Amino acid sequence: MKPEDHPDIPASKIGVLLTNLGTPDAPEAGAVRRYLAEFLSDRRVVELPAIAWQPILRGIILRTRPAKSAEAYKQVWREDGSPLAAITRAQALALKNAFGPGVMVDWAMRYGRPAIAERIAAMKAAGCERILFAPLYPQYCAATTATANDAAFAALAAMRWQPALRTLPPYHDDPAYIDALKQSVEASLAVLDFEPDTILASFHGMPQRTLELGDPYHCHCQKTARLLRDALGRDLEIAFQSRFGRAKWLGPATDTVLAAMPGRGIRKVAVVTPGFSADCVETLEEIAIRGRETFIESGGTHFAALPCLNADKGGVEMLRTILMRELAGWASDA
Ligand SMILES: C=CC1=C(C)c2cc3[nH]c(cc4nc(cc5[nH]c(cc1n2)c(C)c5CCC(=O)O)C(CCC(=O)O)=C4C)c(C)c3C=C
Numbered sequence: 128m129k130p131e132d133h134p135d136i137p138a139s140k141i142g143v144l145l146t147n148l149g150t151p152d153a154p155e156a157g158a159v160r161r162y163l164a165e166f167l168s169d170r171r172v173v174e175l176p177a178i179a180w181q182p183i184l185r186g187i188i189l190r191t192r193p194a195k196s197a198e199a200y201k202q203v204w205r206e207d208g209s210p211l212a213a214i215t216r217a218q219a220l221a222l223k224n225a226f227g228p229g230v231m232v233d234w235a236m237r238y239g240r241p242a243i244a245e246r247i248a249a250m251k252a253a254g255c256e257r258i259l260f261a262p263l264y265p266q267y268c269a270a271t272t273a274t275a276n277d278a279a280f281a282a283l284a285a286m287r288w289q290p291a292l293r294t295l296p297p298y299h300d301d302p303a304y305i306d307a308l309k310q311s312v313e314a315s316l317a318v319l320d321f322e323p324d325t326i327l328a329s330f331h332g333m334p335q336r337t338l339e340l341g342d343p344y345h346c347h348c349q350k351t352a353r354l355l356r357d358a359l360g361r362d363l364e365i366a367f368q369s370r371f372g373r374a375k376w377l378g379p380a381t382d383t384v385l386a387a388m389p390g391r392g393i394r395k396v397a398v399v400t401p402g403f404s405a406d407c408v409e410t411l412e413e414i415a416i417r418g419r420e421t422f423i424e425s426g427g428t429h430f431a432a433l434p435c436l437n438a439d440k441g442g443v444e445m446l447r448t449i450l451m452r453e454l455a456g457w458a459s460d461a
């Protein structure tokens with residue numbers, strides 16, 4: 128029996144914490160500025176010494192970009208908030224009972240709210256002595272996966288009684304992921320009123336230098352694209368979107384490819400964004416709105432932006448499969 132002066136200890140549980148990048152609290156310049164200040168101050172994202180970068184960030188970028196980005200967010204904002212947050216929340220909800228009793232599922236964001244440290248602390252307070260931390264990036268990159276893991280381990284660094292922590296590895300070539308993408312693309316194409324001449328797989332870009340420094344992101348994206356092309360058994364091109372700053376980024380650039388396609392005889396295109404586990408401003412505004420404009424203004428006739436896996440049945444089942452594998456030896460249902 129526990130002595131009277133002994134602190135309460137909740138029954139031992141397991142936690143699964145889904146994590147994505149983060150998003151502003153509102154589609155307004157002030158909220159976007161706070162979000163970008165945190166995001167773009169991360170040394171894993173902009174790999175420049177603070178003394179050189181902070182004056183540019185504070186003096187130029189945070190004065191100009193928030194208003195422009197807020198306009199983009201306004202165009203995709205939903206009644207239940209930012210698409211990225213709403214969909215990540217829905218993914219966690221859909222997986223709530225997926226791993227059996229004693230396994231709780233929650234979600235967090237690397238930047239903004241709900242914060243990773245806050246949700247890990249809540250899981251520990253609820254009795255989670257083991258946590259599977261799952262950054263939902265199929266392709267590994269230091270600017271996404273590693274910085275999310277850093278934040279999780281930093282949260283543990285402040286704890287006396289730490290939970291054991293596992294992290295979800297990249298799943299860019301996992302058969303469950305490739306199959307979910309194939310099914311999702313085929314279902315989306317089946318309801319289009321046109322047959323695309325080709326499919327363009329657009330991944331978020333990264334500075335070229337990160338490839339030279341040893342980041343596997345470029346190779347992971349290429350492998351996902353190759354496996355998806357093989358699974359679909361049809362033409363599929365790869366491109367990288369969302370270039371930021373003046374340095375050279377991975378290519379070819381999505382907007383350049385879309386602008387050139389009609390000149391190459393490709394007038395009908397479907398764009399898929401397999402690197403995003405949830406639709407967000409990058410897919411819904413940059414691709415579905417601006418990408419369409421670029422393609423049509425260049426002479427294209429038909430354009431479709433296909434949805435991400437999101438909290439759809441196939442996407443959730445894929446997440447259940449890969450998460451269950453990582454829970455092996457921890458959860459009895461795994
Ligand atoms: C999926 C992988 C992602 C990688 C790799 C990535 C790298 C990266 N991004 C920026 C700058 C910005 N990204 C922004 C939005 C954004 N980025 C990702 C994912 C990756 N980023 C997502 C899911 C989102 C959407 C967030 C949302 O709220 O919907 C933005 C903000 C939007 C804007 O102002 O354009 C910026 C800025 C850099 C610099 C970078 C790698 C170095």
Ligand SMILES: [Fe+2]
Pocket residue numbers: 331369
């Ligand atoms: Fe980004």
Ligand SMILES: [Fe+2]
Pocket residue numbers: 345346347349
């Ligand atoms: Fe590569």
